[in-house]
Amino acid sequence: MNAVVFNHVIDVQLKRCTDVLKTKAGEYATHDRLHNFKVASALENVTPEQALAGMMAKHTVSVYDMCRDKDVDRFSLDLWNEKITDSINYLLLLRGLVEERQNGATWENLDTIRELLDEKRAQGIRHGDLSYDKILVNYIYVVEHLGLEMEEKYNER
Numbered sequence: 001m002n003a004v005v006f007n008h009v010i011d012v013q014l015k016r017c018t019d020v021l022k023t024k025a026g027e028y029a030t031h032d033r034l035h036n037f038k039v040a041s042a043l044e045n046v047t048p049e050q051a052l053a054g055m056m057a058k059h060t061v062s063v064y065d066m067c068r069d070k071d072v073d074r075f076s077l078d079l080w081n082e083k084i085t086d087s088i089n090y091l092l093l094l095r096g097l098v099e100e101r102q103n104g105a106t107w108e109n110l111d112t113i114r115e116l117l118d119e120k121r122a123q124g125i126r127h128g129d130l131s132y133d134k135i136l137v138n139y140i141y142v143v144e145h146l147g148l149e150m151e152e153k154y155n156e157r
């Protein structure tokens with residue numbers, strides 16, 4: 001493949017990635033494009049990056065399975081486009097999480113975690129329930145990371 005054709009392939013792929021990210025933003029995220037990974041991290045007691053990696057693993061396995069298939073030609077170009085786009089987009093989302101962590105922008109994490117804790121509290125769930133405590137651990141981590149004092153209503157240790 002010559003450079004002109006390859007550059008065109010890259011341009012088309014990057015536009016496809018952008019289009020899918022914009023479409024999915026309306027389906028999956030709130031005002032915070034990384035919301036789902038932050039919520040998943042709070043629920044699973046892992047970092048947002050680890051939550052993303054877990055979700056991305058399914059897509060990576062699918063790409064590997066297709067590449068290792070004895071008859072790779074049986075997969076349509078549309079299916080390859082979908083799998084490749086998903087893989088690239090997970091890496092772009094990971095880039096966003098890394099950027100946010102490196103720049104110390106964890107305030108949105110704190111808001112997300114507060115919302116989760118408040119939802120649990122509204123359901124009558126408190127300290128001692130595993131699902132609540134997993135979220136509380138993440139709250140404590142973010143509060144300490146930001147150098148803040150823990151809010152009294154969550155100080156149930």
